[in-house]
Amino acid sequence: MTVTTTKSAYWAGVRDGLPFIVMVVPFALLFGVVGIEAGLSMAQTMSFSVLVIAGASQFAALQLMLENAAIGFVLLAALAVNLRMAMYSAALAPHLGGAPFWQRALVGYLNFDQSYMASIAKYEDNPQMTLPAKVAYFLGVALVISPLWCVFTYIGARLGATVPADIEIAFILPIAFLSMVAPMLKSLAHVAAAFVSIIVAISLAGLPAGSGLLIAAVCAMLTGVVVESWMERAKP
Amino acid sequence: MNYTQSEIWLIIGIMAVGTFAIRFSFLGLIGAGAIHPLIERMLRFTPVAVLPGMVAPLVLWPSSAGGEPTLWHFMAAAAALGVAYKTRKVVWGMLAGCAIFYGPLIMGLL
Numbered sequence: 001m002t003v004t005t006t007k008s009a010y011w012a013g014v015r016d017g018l019p020f021i022v023m024v025v026p027f028a029l030l031f032g033v034v035g036i037e038a039g040l041s042m043a044q045t046m047s048f049s050v051l052v053i054a055g056a057s058q059f060a061a062l063q064l065m066l067e068n069a070a071i072g073f074v075l076l077a078a079l080a081v082n083l084r085m086a087m088y089s090a091a092l093a094p095h096l097g098g099a100p101f102w103q104r105a106l107v108g109y110l111n112f113d114q115s116y117m118a119s120i121a122k123y124e125d126n127p128q129m130t131l132p133a134k135v136a137y138f139l140g141v142a143l144v145i146s147p148l149w150c151v152f153t154y155i156g157a158r159l160g161a162t163v164p165a166d167i168e169i170a171f172i173l174p175i176a177f178l179s180m181v182a183p184m185l186k187s188l189a190h191v192a193a194a195f196v197s198i199i200v201a202i203s204l205a206g207l208p209a210g211s212g213l214l215i216a217a218v219c220a221m222l223t224g225v226v227v228e229s230w231m232e233r234a235k236p
Numbered sequence: 237m238n239y240t241q242s243e244i245w246l247i248i249g250i251m252a253v254g255t256f257a258i259r260f261s262f263l264g265l266i267g268a269g270a271i272h273p274l275i276e277r278m279l280r281f282t283p284v285a286v287l288p289g290m291v292a293p294l295v296l297w298p299s300s301a302g303g304e305p306t307l308w309h310f311m312a313a314a315a316a317l318g319v320a321y322k323t324r325k326v327v328w329g330m331l332a333g334c335a336i337f338y339g340p341l342i343m344g345l346l
Contacts, residue, residue: 019327039237044244051252056290061251068238074247079254084286090262091279097263108260117283124280171298171309171337172330174291175316179329181287182320193281194288201289202296213289220285221278228277 013140032156193224
């Protein structure tokens with residue numbers, strides 16, 4: 001399928017962003033409910049979702065704040081959860097680095113798991129996409145998700161005291177991330193990288209939040225590159 | 237929660253600025269074509285390198301089960317992974333995983 005115009009690229013992004021609503025809505029609701037129950041004001045709960053827009057780190061921060069952790073530790077743990085996005089930024093740079101500053105800043109603000117993953121998969125499958133089409137596609141995906149994230153945080157916060165926070169809803173996160181990663185297992189190199197990521201992350205689970213994951217990710221990426229070059233050499 | 241209002245706003249403010257700095261980093265500083273080919277090659281593996289490691293502890297030691305492994309969590313995770321892999325569609329994996337995980341809850345079996 002060829003993306004020919006910027007407008008059609010935007011709408012392709014919107015369409016590809018729609019399935020993510022399934023995971024974004026319950027999590028936004030949950031953040032709103034938990035934020036208010038933890039003692040944040042409506043303005044503070046909303047500021048988290050509007051300014052930070054990073055579900056996992058928002059939950060991590062909230063959890064540590066409930067434990068009255070030192071502010072420095074809250075920030076370190078929550079930002080460590082987001083460090084993977086520096087890798088997303090670097091992966092997007094070859095595709096979007098030529099865009100005007102304000103567009104790159106907007107992409108930076110909206111550079112979260114779903115928008116990154118949908119976009120990078122699209123760019124790799126369609127190398128002929130133009131720069132404006134790539135930016136439009138990214139914004140199409142992101143602008144389906146981010147307003148819903150904020151609106152449903154608000155609805156969750158309004159429900160706040162009335163809805164009991166059910167811990168089981170949190171398991172939708174691993175289900176959603178596994179569903180996202182499975183179609184990306186395109187080669188033995190990808191499978192090997194995923195396997196190493198799991199093994200190292202589990203082995204280092206005792207380290208402070210986020211740090212074991214970063215080490216696992218680096219090991220997994222190196223594994224992917226090594227296995228890929230083996231496969232290339234094995235080809236006649 | 238024992239923080240003053242200004243401490244809470246400080247946490248939100250630094251998280252907002254810090255998260256933006258992380259997300260904008262390479263997009264803002266480097267621009268196109270300045271990344272070493274080996275690094276670029278590594279970065280193509282970022283999703284499959286980061287997400288499985290993020291998910292594995294949540295599946296293996298689910299907090300809702302007191303941090304003990306359960307067949308239920310494992311089955312739901314396997315269903316999501318297997319169906320999404322087979323169909324190559326994110327949404328079918330999510331539905332399969334949710335059906336296995338939340339189906340018994342909704343039917344009152346667990």
